[in-house]
C-alpha cells in the first residue's frame with residue numbers, strides 16, 4: 265500500500281492561542297518502504313503519525329491510501345513508546361485483544377495467527393507470562409506482535425524503543441530489521457535518534473522546528489542488514505552527520521524555546 269500525505273497542515277488551539285504545528289507536509293510512503301521521521305522536539309512528528317492513523321484530522325490537506333493490494337479500508341497499527349499492554353492479561357491474551365478490537369479474523373483462526381507472531385518476535389514459551397514478568401525489550405516485542413497480528417497495511421511506530429536501555433535498544437533495532445524484512449510493511453517510524461533512523465530507514469524525512477515543514481528527505485541505499493559492516497562505516501557516518509547538520513540549529517532553537525516556555 266502507498267500512503268500519500270498531501271499538503272497536510274495542523275494547528276492546536278489553546279483558548280485564544282493558536283499553535284501552528286505542521287505546515288504543508290507532502291510525503292509519499294511507497295509500498296514496502298520504511299520511512300523515518302526525524303526532527304526537533306515539538307516539531308509535530310507524533311501529530312503527523314496520529315493524523316496518518318486517523319486519530320487526528322488535519323486542518324488542511326489529506327492522507328490518501330492507494331495501491332492495488334488495498335481491497336477495503338486500510339488497516340493501520342501503531343506501536344507507541346509505552347506498549348499499552350494490559351497488566352492483567354498474559355502475552356497471548358494481550359495479542360488476542362488486538363485481534364478482538366480489530367474484528368479482523370474468525371476466532372478459530374486466532375491461535376495459529378497469535379502463535380505465528382509470538383514465534384516471529386522470539387517469545388515462544390512466554391505465552392502465559394504477564395507483562396510484569398517480562399523485560400522492557402520483551403514487552404515491546406509483545407507490542408510489536410500485537411500490532412503485526414492484525415496484518416496491517418501500514419505500520420506506525422512512535423519512538424518504540426526510547427524507553428529501553430541503550431543495549432536493549434540496539435538489540436531491538438536489529439530484531440526490527442529482521443522482522444521488517446519478513447513482513448516488508450509500509451512503515452512510518454518516528455524517532456529522535458538519528459543513528460536509529462539511519463540504521464532502519466529507506467528514507468529519512470527531516471522536519472524543521474515547529475511548525476514542522478519538510479526540510480529535506482535523504483535516501484539510504486545501503487542494504488539494511490549491511491549497515492553495520494565496516495565497509496559502510498564512512499557512508500553511514502556521512503549520512504548521520506548530514507542529518508545532524510540539517511537539524512542541529514533547529515533542535516537547539518527548539519530546546520531554548522521549550523526551556524523558555526517553562
Ligand SMILES: Nc1ncnc2c1ncn2[C@@H]1O[C@H](COP(=O)(O)OP(=O)(O)OP(=O)(O)O)[C@@H](O)[C@H]1O
Pocket residue numbers: 276277278283285303304305306307308309310311312456474
Ligand atoms: N492535543 C494537543 N493539544 C494541544 N497541543 C498539542 C496537542 N498535541 C500536541 N500538541 C503540541 O503540538 C506540538 C507538537 O507536538 P508533537 O507531540 O506532535 O511533537 P513531536 O515532534 O512528536 O515532539 P517530541 O519529539 O518532543 O515527542 C507540541 O508543542 C505539543 O505541545
